[in-house]
Each structure stands twice: as C-alpha cells, then as structure tokens.
Amino acid sequence: MTMHRWSQLFIPTLREAPADAEVASHKLLLRAGYIRQLGAGIYSYLFLGNRSVNKIVAIVREEMNRIGQEFLLPALNPKEIWEASGRWSGMGENMFRLKDRKGAELCLAMTHEEVMTSIARNELRSYKQLPQIWYQIQTKFRDEPRPKSGLLRVRQFLMKDAYSFDIDEAGLDVSYNKHDVAYRRIFTRCGLQFVAVDADSGAMGGSASQEFMVYTDAGEDLIASSASGYAANIEKATSQLASVESLAPTGDGLPELVHTPGQRTIDEVGAFLNLAPVHQIKTMAYMVELPEADHAKLGKLRAVVVFLRGDHSLNEAKLLTIAGGELRPMVAEEIEATFKAPAGYLGPIGLEAAPHPKKPGTLVILDKALEGRTNLIAGANKEEYHLRNVTPMRDFKPTLAADVRNIVEGELDPIDGQPLRLGKAVEIGHIFKLGRKYTASMGASVLNRDGKEVTPIMGCYGIGIERILTAAIEASAATNKGEAYALHPAIAPFQVVVTITNIGDEALLAAGEKIAADLEAAGVDVLLDDRDERAGVKFKDADLVGIPYRINIGRGVAEGKVEFLDRLRSITEDVALNEVTAKVSGQITSTLHNSLSTAGL
C-alpha cells in the first residue's frame, strides 16, 4: 500500500461553513471537505467522505452477508411494474419520472419492492426455495419537497434495502429477527448509540415495525426511551405515572358547584382554588372530519371531547388513531351550540357520550391517567362555575378510556420503570413486516408442502448509509461545541493521523515517517500529515476531519516521546517512541471489538 500523505491528497477544509448550512453535520461535512453541494439535495462525496461511506458500506455488507444474498437492481424502472403494484400514482411527486427516447415512461426507484417481487414472482415456485433474504446497497432517488440539512434530507442517497420472502408468518418472524440482530451489530460496529423504537407501520399496511434511531437535535422525530431498552416514538410512547393522592371530598362528596368568576384555564382555576393542576380535569373539544365510509352511520363531522389530567398535554397523533379522521379544535360557537355550555367551562358531567365509538353521538375520551382518580375539579358546563368532587365513572361515563396524552421526560417507562429520556432523533434504519401486499398484488405464489398455491409473506428492511455518517457526526459534534467531531475508528476515513509539527526538522520528519509506516504495517489506516503548515493549522484540520486518534510528532522526539490524543475518550498523553505503535494499534483493536461484545452481540 502507498502511504497516504496529506500533502498529496485533496482535502479541502474550510474555515467557515456556508451561511445556509444549519445543522452541525451539514456544516462539518462541508468544512471537513467530505462533501460539496452540486444542486438542491444533491452532493458530491469527495475523498474523505467517500472513504468513510465505503467503510460503512463494507460493514453493512459484511453483516448482511451473514443473513442474506446481495443483488444489485436497476435505478431505472419501467412504469409497468409500478402500475402492477398500484404505486405508480401513489408515489406522487416524490418519485422522479422520465421518458426515454421512444416515449416509454420510466421512474427512478425510491425503493425496490416492485423489482424484488417481480423476481420472486418469476423465479420462485416452491416452498423449498424459501426462505429468501435478498438485499442490495444502491443509489436511491427521491424528489424531496424541501431538501435540507446537508446529507440528512437529500434527493439522491445510498440505501441498503433488503427484502425477505417466507412461506408463512412464523418464517417472517425468523427473517425479521435476523435483521434485528444484523442491524444492531451494524450500528454498534459503526460506534452509534441507538434505540430501537416500535414504530407505527402506518400507511404501509404491515403488522410489525421497528425504527432504529439516534438521539440528535438535528432529528425530526421525537422519541422516548429508557435504560431498560424501552423505546417508542412520541406518538406511541406510554409511561408509568407516580400515584397521586386525590383530594379529600368536600360536603357530601358529590359534585358541587364552586363559583370561579373569570377563571377559565387550568392555571387560573388552580391558583384561584389553591389546587395543583394534577387535581383538575382538562377538557379539550375537537371536530373530526370522518371518512366517507362512516358518513351514513356517524355523520360527516363528529364532536370529540377529551378529558386529561390538568398537567398533561394531548398527543394529537394518538387521538387521531382513535378519532379516525382529520381533527381540528372546536371554536367557541361550536362548543356552545353542540353542548349548550360556555367554552371556558366545558366539563364532563351532563355531556352525552356516544355509547360506543362506532355509535353516533359525541366521542368522549377519558385519558387513562384519570382512571381511578376521585374528587377532581372540572368545568361545570355553566358560565363562571366549576365542580368539585368530580369522580370519573361514578359521575360520568366516557365513550372509552384511552391513552391520548404526551408522556413527559423523567416519567418511568411502562415496562421496567426506568426514567424516560425524551428527545429529537434521526432514523438510521427500519425493519418492517410488510405482509402480502406486493406478493398478492403482483401475483407471486409458490406451492406449499401440500401442493397448494400460497402467497409468500414479505419483510422489508432499510438502512440509510449516509444517515449512519451524519448521525455519528451529529452525536460527536454535540460534545465538541459543533466545531469538530471524532468518528469511531470503524467508519472514520482514517483511524490515525500522524502530525509532523514541523517538516523542516529532519528528526521529526524521520520519526513521523517511521511511526506511520509501522502503524500501517500493523494494519492501521494512517494519514501522515506532512504538509508544510504551522502545527496549529494541522491540529485544527485533524480535529475537523473527524479522525479519532492523533499522534503529534514534536519536540518530545528528542527525548524519545510523542504525544498521543485519544479523541474518543478525550485523553492526551506522552508515549515512548518505541511503544507508540503497539499502544495505538492496541487501542484501535480494542475499540473495534469492544463495542460488539459489550452489547452482547
């Protein structure tokens, strides 16, 4: 191998990032000379960026080869197979479309269920050929409406996408679990701290789905997780609540009016009555626009009233799932017309609830946090009055009780009771029990053991290659004031930079050359900074480009010493010249191997 010398390489570092770069990874990828923008959401990967991407690809390939077979499918897809699956129109403006010289319509594939299923349809005949796991690492195209955040939201990117074909659900469980393990190994080897979140499979129509997420403020999802391994998207997250001692009853213990002139909000009523919000019922009224199928039975618009604990907030996504249509808050006039109650004093008692979600009437939902509570304060459906002693189920019956609230940071996870962390995150992978949507619509079938034609069941599984890089940079930048980052030695473009502080000094030059050559002989991926630059410039560049380990060849050489920086552990120490190779290569080897064994993978 030829030694990599910084002086010969194209590493165009920048002192400042362009003004339009917002998130840390975007700024740093540009400043470190990893990427350059060619157009909106379109980037060129330069030497260092491509080198890091190649290392990630190699890890993904190695782990995927343990469970499946690699293919390479065309980006250019004929319209026909997308019409067969029914997605030609469904993909809308997100899919790039074009015509060839003969006028035939093509698209640039965003995903490859269609191609994979067409191969399965044409080639698989018998249960004996199952299971199959087919994957590829390939360029995807997507006409993002708002490309932004550097490599986080782009129009062309690399994806590892995999597809499994099984004879039945039990087979799919096995294929799905294999991917779960492979993904954990991949992300762990790349040095990422991730959480696996139960995701809503939503529009894709499957039955189980998990997203692999990395906490970062650059993310667009909000997730909750705990040390026990519990993790969920905010739209699905639940928690254990600390028990609350209810108020003592007043009077005969039955609901009684209390005059609350001008006190409408939870805070106002709480202050006025000197009660914590936790003892109050928060009432929220919505109108839901129902889908056409429900019009005959339930009407076009339906009133939805939600009762929450006073200190809780509503999660609209959770409510949406129950309400079954588009939601908007009711305006005061609607509240007054529908419930004959003033908007600020709406409450549960006297409100007529539909007896069942599928029966007509107001859909009244009691958040589960109010179950079992007694003697609460609630609106009295009467101007300037609230009620004391309100006890759900005794004093009023909702249509149903359900979890519709947002969990709060620090609450305990519902399984092991560990405190929850709540934060923004970015998705790096997704595994998904897809079902028979594509095999059925495209007519793939095999003969089962009994000679009967059956439709194979599919799983699909994706990893965003660049997402691994950006997530790693975001995570590291957060601990480096956004000015630098250090990548895990498995995915850094180089593992060690040997910085000769003054190339004019023959002794330093010789020492640097020797250490770099020794490290390379020990299998370490080394960059030798032999540029004719000031030491300060070199140190800054080295930190900027994300190399985790640095050896400074400076004046200490005269006393047989060099300086070793472990940027992952923030340690700087002097090491003897004759020990540095063993020390650094040992540190790298243990860092590469520890992560998997620590994670029990």
Added chain:
Amino acid sequence: MTMHRWSQLFIPTLREAPADAEVASHKLLLRAGYIRQLGAGIYSYLFLGNRSVNKIVAIVREEMNRIGQEFLLPALNPKEIWEASGRWSGMGENMFRLKDRKGAELCLAMTHEEVMTSIARNELRSYKQLPQIWYQIQTKFRDEPRPKSGLLRVRQFLMKDAYSFDIDEAGLDVSYNKHDVAYRRIFTRCGLQFVAVDADSGAMGGSASQEFMVYTDAGEDLIASSASGYAANIEKATSQLASVESLAPTGDGLPELVHTPGQRTIDEVGAFLNLAPVHQIKTMAYMVELPEADHAKLGKLRAVVVFLRGDHSLNEAKLLTIAGGELRPMVAEEIEATFKAPAGYLGPIGLEAAPHPKKPGTLVILDKALEGRTNLIAGANKEEYHLRNVTPMRDFKPTLAADVRNIVEGELDPIDGQPLRLGKAVEIGHIFKLGRKYTASMGASVLNRDGKEVTPIMGCYGIGIERILTAAIEASAATNKGEAYALHPAIAPFQVVVTITNIGDEALLAAGEKIAADLEAAGVDVLLDDRDERAGVKFKDADLVGIPYRINIGRGVAEGKVEFLDRLRSITEDVALNEVTAKVSGQITSTLHNSLSTAGL
C-alpha cells in the same frame, strides 16, 4: 464466515436461454442466473452476478487507489453545469433528461467531466495542488437507441471513470501513463487477454487516446494486433506488405492500350489478361459533401478518386479523414459527366488532379501500397480499353499518396513485422488525453509557479465494469462451444465448487463438508453443492455458472480420493483427500499471482 451452501442460495439456472438472446455472454448470464432483464437494456444483477461484479469492483478500486483518490458523484445533475460545458444539447437523445417537482431540468449523467471540472474550478487555486487524479465507481445512464446483447449494450451500467488535472502537458503524460499501467494491471488481474489500441480521439478533441480491447465475435469494433504489442483499430491499422515483383514492361514500356471488351472488374480483367489482381490498379470514385467552411474555396461537392492495388479494399474511415466530408460512391452518370470516361474503365492517366488537397479540383489519392510500383494495368478512360505499363508518378500525379486501404489478416505489423490478427473486439477501457476543453469552457484556472493564471489540462479514463465480466465470459465461452464458461478465480463468483455427488451418502457428505471448510479456512472462496440433485445436474450447473475449479466428492472417497477439475487448464485428476486443500488453494494462489508477474506488471 458462514459456508455458502447451494441448497440455501438463489441461483436460478436455466436449461435454455430466451430466444432473443443472441451473443454467448447474454445467453450464459441469463442461464447461469447471474442476471435477469427488467426492461430494454435494464438488468437486475442476482446473487452470482453481483458477486462477480463486486470482485471486479474491488480489483479496480485497489489498483486505482495506487494512483488516485476515490470520489462518489451524483447521477442526478443540474442542467446548468452541462450548459456551461456546452454539452446539454450536444448529448442529444443519448442523455436521459427529467424535470423535478419544481420544473427544474436535470439529467442522468453519462459521464462526469462537468461535475469533476466544477469541483476543480471551485477548489483548486494553485499549481501546488496539482496533480490530482480523481475517480469514482458509479452507475451511468445512457438512453441507447438499440439496447441489445445482454450487458454489452445497456441503458444503465457501472463505470469506473477517472479524471486527471495537471499543470501542463508533461504532467498529463505522467497521469496518462499511470492509468495505462493501472489498466493493464486491472485487466491482467481479471484474467483478460487484451490489446491496447491507439484510438482516434475523434469528436472529443484530445491529442492521444488508447482503447483496451478484448477479441470476441460479440464485439462491434474491428481491430488488428500482433504479438509484438502493435494494435490498432481497423480505421488506423497499417501493415508492412510483402514486396511484389512488378510485371516486365511491354513494347516501349510506356502506357499502351489493350482491348478489354466487356471486362470491367478487377477479376474479369485479371482473368482476361491472365494477370493477378496485385498487378492492377483499382479505381474508386466518390462524391464528398464538404462542410460549409470549405464551400467558397472548394465548392459544395467534390469528386474524390482513389487508386488502390487490385486486391485491396478501401477503408472508408481512412478516406473520410482525408476527404473531410460525408462520402458517397459516384453514380455512372456522374463519373461520365465529371471525367468524360465510362464508369467501368476509369483510370489515372489523363485525370486532372487538384495540385493540393486544399486547392480546387478532383482530389486524387494514390494508396501507399502502389508507391514505387511499375507497369500496372489500369482503366484507360475509354470504353472497352485498359492500359498496360502504367507507372504512378511517371505517368500520372495524384493530389497525394496516403494509406486508405484495409489491412488484411496475416500481413505484418508496421513496427516489428509480426503477423497481424484481425478480428472483432469489445472495448473494456479507454484512456484519453482530454486537453483543456472542459477546464477552459468552465473557467477552471490555477496560479502557476510564476503567479500567472493557467488552465489545467485534463485526462479522462474509463472502465466498463460489466464489460470486464462479459468479455471474460465471451472469451471463455468461445472455447466451451458457447454452452459454459470458466472465469478467472479473481472474478468468478466462487473460486471452487465442492460437489457432493450424492448427499444421501453420509461419507460423501462428511468429506464434502470437511473439504469445503478446510478450503474456506485456507482463504478460498468456496461454494458447497449440497443439493439433493443428481450428480449430472450438479456438474452441468457448476460448469454453467463459471466457477473455475471443481472438486467432485464421489465414490473415490472410499479409497481416499476426490476428483479435481481445473477448468481453466482443462485438466481432470484424482487427488488424495488429505492433499486436496493444499493443491487447490496452491493452484488458485499461483493463478492469481502469475498473471501479473508474467505480464511484467
């Protein structure tokens, strides 16, 4: 690593290829389960095909990393950079174009001069940053008018494209030569027999260019080469001719009429006068349509007359270069009107030739094979008469003498005098001194040593990744009756297949498993054929999928023997069980290493 077991893998071999598959590689790639067609010129690479492609990519990357830096550039290109270079319209219908959701025009890049030059323009400022060699291995798109021949002419393919930037011509020579060596190493390591052909750089406007070609009937180029290393496209090939003893003069040795009633062709005249074609002058008359720039001086149409040796044929491409415009044969009426001579009896004497190619008049070309010849037979420009004793330069003066003939198989190369091989070939790579076309048109410049702005000079260099695979298959299929092929162990999807002839026999199963595991431990890439199939089916499949070495685990196991097939050398032999691992891995290692050392690379 997990053992690769045929029973678990997706290797859909076919007994027959689809009827529309014509060339051997197309048929075999389909039959071997390497690829499947998705659309016209669009193929999915299945497990084996992708595995082979990955191995080729790894070799290309390894060799290119010795001389340059890998990038990865977007396939999606904005119109603007192609307009800057002037190629947006120039690429015509060959380039796929599309619009994004906002109506912005994009294309799918066929090549990346524009993107690379835009990076150079934005980032390079000084001669100190030169030279640079930047390459990528990436998917290219091209809207082929007639996709065909499987992977030989497709609309989406993988290409290694490289670009060099140098301060001056001497620098470009170095970069160009580095690529020459790298390409020779790559093709040699892939096991290809190739020739490097001096190519016409033609429309690209450069100054030197070389194509790497592999002889195969599936190719679309015609090339000539000899054992001395001489190689040229038929449009440029020249040869040494065996000397010909001219005829003795008749009469006074000056041209004399001979009556040749009804004898118009070379063969007719030869038979009639009992003379070999080598003693005749073949006359061919063309009309050339000149470009507008020449109209004022030379007219719109110009007559071109070529004199060839009777047994030679005209190479129109050579003539085109000299004539400087589109050519068509003259019709008889034009010949008679222009030269006052009957079409079948046109000859050199009395024909008025332009004194210089750039002066008006008939462009008369004497093929160089006629230089120095005497006493030839030629048309007399008179109905039913030829002339004897025609001696060029004494009896007539052409506008110029030039090489315009097709060389013939077996003639001697012009340098070392080795016999020439003439045949169809396919291009696998191309290196090219591009010049300053893109750096100038896109405004890239750097400061030279003297602080003056200069335009860097570029080279561009391409390798068709799939072409390496198809060329290797075509070459091998030619020696296997088109029914099978054996790839070099460097690029075969597996190096060895261990075929258990009967998996019902425990002893065979155990021996096969052990040999496969031992080979794998020795670093050999093994496929274990553990399918419950007849031995004949397994042998046929193994040959079909191109694996170069096979170990048959059969009845010989009882006597401690297995059968080893070296398909590259067509050797079959019995090997002792305890020697087979060493023997096979030794054979593979030496095959992998010998090629480079034999080639002196």
